[in-house]
Amino acid sequence: MADWFETWFDEDYALLYAHRDAEEASLAVALALREAPELAVGPVLDLGCGAGRHLEVLRRTNPQAFGMDLSASLLRLAAAELRPWLLRGDMRALPVKDGALSGACLWFTPFGYFSDAQNRALMLDLGRVLRPGGALLMDYLNAGLVARELVPEDTLERSGVRVQNRRAIEGGRIVKRMTITQVDTGETRQVLESVRLYQPTDIEALAADAGLRLRTVKGTYAGGPFTEDSPRWIGLFEKLPTAES
Secondary structure, eight states, rough: TTTTTHHHSHHHHHHHHSSSSSSHHHHHHHHHHHGGGGGSSSSSEETTTTTTTOOOOOHOOOEEEEEESSOHHHHTOOOOGGGGGGOOTTTSSOOTTOEEEEEEEOOOOOOSSSOOHHHHHHHHHHHEEEEEEEEEEEEEOHHHHHHTTTOEEEEETTTTTTEEEEEETTEEEEEEEEEETTTOOEEEEEEEEEEOOOHHHHHHHHHHHTTEEEEEEESSSSOOOOOOHHHHHEEEEOOOOOOOO
């Protein structure tokens, strides 16, 4: 399970999540810029950027924004004009100097992939690379809603691909096992998603340890308040000044 993310984020992923589109990205970026104007100026990292749907929107306002992702397949799907601003790398080793960023954005749940120790280390590293006053946007799932409304099994078909999904909560993680079948050839593959289900208070505590203070929380990309039934938990944090600064 530890390396599921190294093999899953490919063309099949892009096809199955195509409904997460540019319109949704535009809403999400507009919300981020309203709540954290710091993201409009200076170097901002879109971490786990995939094919760059959020980065493309963000760069219309901030031409210093750049992205990083581990998936070569998704990076290849990025628009040609974005490619000079994309890095391929593992978020567990951010190639960024201390205090170099005015902001970092983790859109559509690229947090919680790893062990608790590695997730904590990632949060600490995000605190390290942000300058005092810098902003961190965490677009995460609503753990309570995921647990309450879990659908154990379903099947969907999209653009010639059939997917059988089996979901369970295992060891505090939401685990989705997928059998993907190419309808025309019958070829199948097995893939996995596994994300740690952190409660909002857990994320706030991790961020506090990284020197980050929660500024606001939203529950939708349109900016609705967070409630127990919100589809997302979108937290905006700011980096506190250090004793030396």
